Amino acid sequence: MSILSCCRIPKRGTMRKSSLKSSKSSVHEIKPSKKYENREGLSTFPRSVSMNTGGMKQRIIAEDILKHGNVGVPAEVFTFRELANTTENFNPELLVGEGGFGRVYKGYLKKTNQVVAVKQLDRNGIQGNREFLSEVLTLSMVHHPNLVNLIGYCADGQQRILVYEYMPNRSLEEHLLDLPPNKKALDWYTRMEIAKGAARGLEYLHDTANPPIIYRDFKASNILLDEKFNPKLSDFGLAKLGPTGEQDHVSTRVMGTYGYCAPEYAQTGQLTTKSDVYSFGVVFLEIISGRRVIDSTKPTEEENLVDWAKPLFKDKRKFVLMADPLLEGKYPVKGLYQALAIASMCLQEEASTRPLIGDVVTALEYLAIRADAEITPAPDEQEG
Structure with missing residues (x-):
């Protein structure tokens, strides 16, 4: 050294050991969503993810992380309809980023008066179920001012969506x-x-x-x-x-x-x-x-x-x-x-x-x- x-x-x-700029998006009221707030909740997460492909591998990944303990899951579970409302039906005008993983939209959670980033993974993209599961579980384990905050996720049917704090810059x-x-x-x-x-x-x-x-x-x-x-x-x-x-x-x-x-x-x-x-x-x-x-x-x-x-x-x-x-x-x-x-x-x-x-x-x-x-x-x- x-x-x-x-x-x-x-x-x-x-x-x-950001949020997007203020949005005036007109969206419908979002109904309260179920939260996973403890270890038992986390153990149910893999079952909420579609097991159509690589299901056993996903379960192994989840169990591998679970066995280490130290896990708390404040991430909220959203329905696809809720996130469609949040982004005005994934309005192209709210698109703020795009890559091999899919698209990121600016969204507004009316019930918490919070502007968020909504990442909708491309079902044919490079980021699949394994990476989606890894991201949710990892960000549920770690919390630090220099790591982005995961607010919630959606695993409705084939949809894989992540909701983060929005970073304006x-x-x-x-x-x-x-x-x-x-x-x-x-x-x-x-x-x-x-x-x-x-x-x-x-x-x-x-x-x-x-x-x-x-x-x-x-x-x-x-x-x-x-x-x-x-x-x-x-x-x-x-x-x-x-x-x-x-x-x-x-x-x-x-x-x-x-x-x-x-x-x-x-x-x-x-x-x-x-x-x-x-x-x-x-x-x-x-x-x-x-x-x-x-x-x-x-x-x-x-x-x-x-x-x-x-x-x-x-x-x-x-x-x-x-x-x-x-x-x-x-x-x-x-x-x-x-x-x-x-x-x-x-x-x-x-x-x-x-x-x-x-x-x-x-x-x-x-x-x-x-x-x-x-x-x-x-x-x-x-x-x-």
């Missing part, structure tokens, strides 16, 4: 990558705050959740931002219970997004919390550079962000080349060097040489401290 020590922060103990990706000319770029300290909050979410999953949870899909589009740009990790469909007892890894099919997966996981299917640390390093490099992890519009040698950065990591004089040009040199040069040192450590090929996410959080707490007097124009990019 010699590189992280450059931040000179006293060692601390392990960390313990949507995803980090939308504020960081491929910005339109008229959109203001995030300033340096906002970027460091977002990185710190996202790392805290991972730290909670790794160090406080029992058993530990490996997120497995850490990327900019899964980091959502509230009205104050506080980050929350979302989309837990690929989350996996970490190793317990004598195990040092879990073996699983390789899932995730190309470019973000740790090399040892992509090659062997062996998953550890250090796999998440690698993914964090990729996103942190995106935060610093404003570049996508894979960008086919770049010259061939620059298409892969990590491959582009590796030779630059070796020459301190070239660190300024990795800063996002949209920052216009408005960042503390020392802070840039330290941030790149953290990214480099997280991106080590050997998992054992990567830092623990708790140490990353400690370093980022230092880098996120605003010291505007430290912001000086960056050295000439041609220097050296």
Whole structure:
């Protein structure tokens, strides 16, 4: 951890551990829904999910999580009709996001005066019953300011719908990558705050959740931002219970997004919390550079962000080349060097040489401290 020590922060103990803008959607009154508020309620959840495909596997997953205890389920059970009312029959004008999993709509729960995000999974999409079940159970086990809050779900017939708090500033990706000319770029300290909050979410999953949870899909589009740009990790469909007892890894099919997966996981299917640390390093490099992890519009040698950065990591004089040009040199040069040192450590090929996410959080707490007097124009990019 010699590189992280450059931040000179006293060692601390392990960390313990939006909503859409106001909507005036006209919807019908929603009838009270049944809640599962205890362990017995959770045990009934798998039976509420259609067992048409992979039913036994789903039940095994549910029972595997249940046996570890520490589970409380505040998630509300909605009917399809209720969520249709909430989203004005899934009005296209309320569509706020779309991906391989399906579509996300802005909704309004009249009985609680709450604006929500309603994710309707595509029945033919990449996220199926297994991922739906994993997400509901995972978010029922964990609660932290940097994890998105699951309000409820619907498993009516073939419908698979998740209801979250709505995050008005949507995803980090939308504020960081491929910005339109008229959109203001995030300033340096906002970027460091977002990185710190996202790392805290991972730290909670790794160090406080029992058993530990490996997120497995850490990327900019899964980091959502509230009205104050506080980050929350979302989309837990690929989350996996970490190793317990004598195990040092879990073996699983390789899932995730190309470019973000740790090399040892992509090659062997062996998953550890250090796999998440690698993914964090990729996103942190995106935060610093404003570049996508894979960008086919770049010259061939620059298409892969990590491959582009590796030779630059070796020459301190070239660190300024990795800063996002949209920052216009408005960042503390020392802070840039330290941030790149953290990214480099997280991106080590050997998992054992990567830092623990708790140490990353400690370093980022230092880098996120605003010291505007430290912001000086960056050295000439041609220097050296």
